[in-house]
Amino acid sequence: MSHVVCALALLIFTVLQMTVFSRINLIAGSPDLVLLFIAAWSLQEHVKNAWLWTGVFGLIISVISAMPFYAPLIGYLGVVLISKLLQRRVWRVPILAMFIVTLLGTFFQQAVYIIVLQVSGSPISWLESLDSVVVPSVLLNLIFALPIFAVASELVSRIYPLEVEA
């Protein structure tokens, strides 16, 4: 059940990201719902399949995106890694963990994108990227982090009701 829900949720968020949320721009930055859901899903205590579905959807998004093939995959796997590292350290305050993962995860993902694009010959600079894309994207992701975390928590509480009640 957990696999189905995670895959469906990621599919819905990917479609929403491509059709709607990519058009929400703050300077040149935009929110990343897929990243937020992966972060929120990975932070849930009972979830064990975060690596698997992040890998699958990282590959799918790599195919769809114009970014070099491995960049989105590395970015999303990095978010799961940050989530898992933080999960046990700030487990008592999951909302705080979500905000920290969103902040660090977005910075990590955008840094991967900048490095990959620079290596592939795009004329983009770190300073301009930080001003125009990274900071606005972090802000937008922080705004959307709370509702996405609520959705992920609700889904997990419905999948694992007995464990949550116990």
Added chain:
Amino acid sequence: MKFFNRKNIQTIVLLLVISGLLFLAMSGYLTPIFNLTLNPLISMQRWLSVRYLSARDLLTTPSDVVQLRQQNALLESQVTQLQTQLIELEERLGEAQVCFALLDFGRTNPQYDYIAATVIGREISPFLQYIMIDKGTEDGVRYGMPVVTQQGLVGRVDAVIAGAARVKLISDSTSVVNVRLKSAEIEVQLQGSLTGDIFLDMIPLDETVELGDVVLTSGLGGNYPPNIFVGQVLSTQRRDNAIFQTASVQPIVDFTAINAVLVISNFQSVDVSPLIPEK
């Protein structure tokens, strides 16, 4: 003398009286008498009628309220349906206007064959400026085909699958388009940027670029057909000790609000990369 018997005389007198009364009534001489007799009757009838109607309303009002509420609910549902239809029709009107505009562009540029496509998505990464369209190889879309709207140049097909294609916008930071300035008659390069702004690069310092000058594709490089409208010069920048000047361009196409595009299907882009000497 049978005719003047008693019975006939009574009949004749009666007829004469009736005729006389009719004559007087028709002449209006009897109106005061009628008023005197009929007015109390009418007043009484009116009084009775008003009381009857009031009593009937009192007895039948509850059923009327229920009926009115039902009618109100029915009318509200009809209003909702009509509003939904109105929204749908407005959406269709918007789509039709876009189609008509694209058709106009096709008519004004009949030398090209077009494939109309709808924009179905945008690039996930904010660093890149790409759009996804709903036409692919099955519809005749091929790699490198130029993409335009009724307003001007959008970009070119960067990747294509059976039912969809990815278009690199001219505002992407890696995009370079060879253009010419209409009034200045110079050929320069148009580049995109991280923020989606486009600017002219490599303009010789001795050239005077006027604000508002029209930017058109030059056709050099073989990637885009010539004379497609790109935008207008917004401002120029000269730096000290620089070899060239640059100019910001206001694109004619609003890249954030593209809903439909035309893919030019009969333009063969030329790959000149083998002719460029290796460094």
